[in-house]
Amino acid sequence: MTFRSLARFTLSAVVFAAFVPGARGQQARPDLLVSTGWLAAHLNDPGLVLLHVGSKKDYEAEHIPGARFVSLNDISTKMDHDKPDALMLQMPASEELRTRLAALGISDNSRVIVYYGTDWVTPATRVVFTLDYAGLGARTSLLDGGMSTWKREGHNVTAEKSIERQGSLSALRVRPIIVDADYVKSHIGKRGISVVDGRAASFYDGIETGEGMRSKHKTGHIAGAKSVPYTEITDDNLIFRTREQLAEIFAKAGVQPGDTIVGYCHIGQQATGMLFAGRLLGHPVLLYDGSFEDWSKHPASYAVEVSTKGTK
Numbered sequence: 001m002t003f004r005s006l007a008r009f010t011l012s013a014v015v016f017a018a019f020v021p022g023a024r025g026q027q028a029r030p031d032l033l034v035s036t037g038w039l040a041a042h043l044n045d046p047g048l049v050l051l052h053v054g055s056k057k058d059y060e061a062e063h064i065p066g067a068r069f070v071s072l073n074d075i076s077t078k079m080d081h082d083k084p085d086a087l088m089l090q091m092p093a094s095e096e097l098r099t100r101l102a103a104l105g106i107s108d109n110s111r112v113i114v115y116y117g118t119d120w121v122t123p124a125t126r127v128v129f130t131l132d133y134a135g136l137g138a139r140t141s142l143l144d145g146g147m148s149t150w151k152r153e154g155h156n157v158t159a160e161k162s163i164e165r166q167g168s169l170s171a172l173r174v175r176p177i178i179v180d181a182d183y184v185k186s187h188i189g190k191r192g193i194s195v196v197d198g199r200a201a202s203f204y205d206g207i208e209t210g211e212g213m214r215s216k217h218k219t220g221h222i223a224g225a226k227s228v229p230y231t232e233i234t235d236d237n238l239i240f241r242t243r244e245q246l247a248e249i250f251a252k253a254g255v256q257p258g259d260t261i262v263g264y265c266h267i268g269q270q271a272t273g274m275l276f277a278g279r280l281l282g283h284p285v286l287l288y289d290g291s292f293e294d295w296s297k298h299p300a301s302y303a304v305e306v307s308t309k310g311t312k
Contacts (some may be wrong), residue, residue: 032128032280033144033240036153039064039113049110049167052147053124054117062157064115064150068104068164072123072269075100075130087290088212088267089126091178097134098172107167112136115143115150121238122230122273129272129287135173142276145239152237178289181298184262188224194259195225196278198271199292204229206306210266210292217296220306222264226253230265230273246277255283264288264295 042048043066052059052067059069075097077090092100106112112131116124124142131140143150151157187193202208204227206220221227232249234240241249255261261278263271268289275285288294295302 032141032276034113034141035144036150036155039143039150040155042111045111047107047110049105049107049112051104051112051114051127052117053114053127054119054147058118060159062159063117063162064147065156065158065160066162067115068162070104070127072126074104075127087294089269089289091130091133091289094134094172094174097130097174098169101131101134101136102167102169105165105167106131106136106169108170110136110139110167112140113143114140116146116238118147121146121234122270125272125276126269128276129177133175133177135175137175145237149237149239177286179262179286180288181290181294181302183286184222184264184288184295185302187262188222192256192259193262194253194255195222195262195264195288196253196255196271196274197221197225197227198230198263198265198274200231200270201227201229203266203292204307212267212293212296215296217266217292218304220304222292222295223303223305225264226255228253228255228274228277230270233273233277240277240280243281246281250278250281250283258283260284260286262286262288264291267291267293 043050043064048066050064050067051070052063053070056069056071059067063069072089075092077092077096091097114124114127114131124146128140128142131137147157184195188195197204199210203210204221209219210217228250233246240246261275261283263275263278263285264287265271268287268291271287271291275287278285295304
């Protein structure tokens with residue numbers, strides 16, 4: 001190794017240590033992701049619960065052997081369309097969530113692996129976040145690359161219906177990792193807190209405007225929020241970027257080492273992908289579950305702004 005390359009390597013290591021919380025003694029969670037090789041070796045383990053997230057039609061055509069199908073409707077409150085202030089994709093009450101998770105075969109001692117089928121990543125990370133909220137996060141991981149990587153690496157799939165066992169869960173010890181609009185408003189700009197928008201950059205910039213069940217959202221982003229689009233956290237094969245790459249993305253957005261990340265998006269789904277990446281780096285994370293759908297229903301004091309891109 002030449003002096004120049006050694007210096008470059010040393011500088012890279014310093015940058016990595018500066019911006020990866022886990023490199024500074026905090027609780028990074030590399031085991032949040034498991035490889036296809038790991039899953040293949042543990043597929044028949046007692047207590048393993050494998051959850052397929054995506055299209056039911058695609059699941060019925062092929063899935064990883066033993067996987068159960070789960071949709072976001074299975075782990076969310078039923079939206080009341082008669083209520084004008086109803087929000088999509090909200091977390092159920094503790095006892096209702098316990099019942100729903102047990103129906104998926106999850107028990108107190110289960111090891112849960114979640115994977116995305118032919119769908120995009122963030123519905124699966126919403127399932128992972130929900131399990132973490134339920135107090136089961138220490139025994140929950142995501143399959144890196146999802147089913148497409150599983151197939152590309154030559155592992156078996158099946159159309160055979162999986163056995164649907166009922167799980168047995170004690171009362172949940174839910175974690176306080178969901179916040180509301182007032183929390184976000186009162187913590188914008190506070191030291192140690194980074195409010196981060198997980199939507200695609202065009203929505204953050206105000207070039208595009210999201211739309212809910214009944215009306216359009218506000219244009220732009222929560223005033224003072226940073227931007228880490230969910231589209232940046234994986235490569236073209238939906239494999240998560242390295243910790244070094246993720247650290248660079250968060251640092252570029254202005255997220256400081258050790259910051260608690262408060263994430264939001266349109267309805268509380270895409271942000272969970274960004275928050276999952278933050279957890280890989282060891283950041284404490286919180287989700288504004290109502291997200292921009294809820295923020296848009298609040299008065300003007302819940303401010304929004306657009307970037308210079310959005311004003312062109």
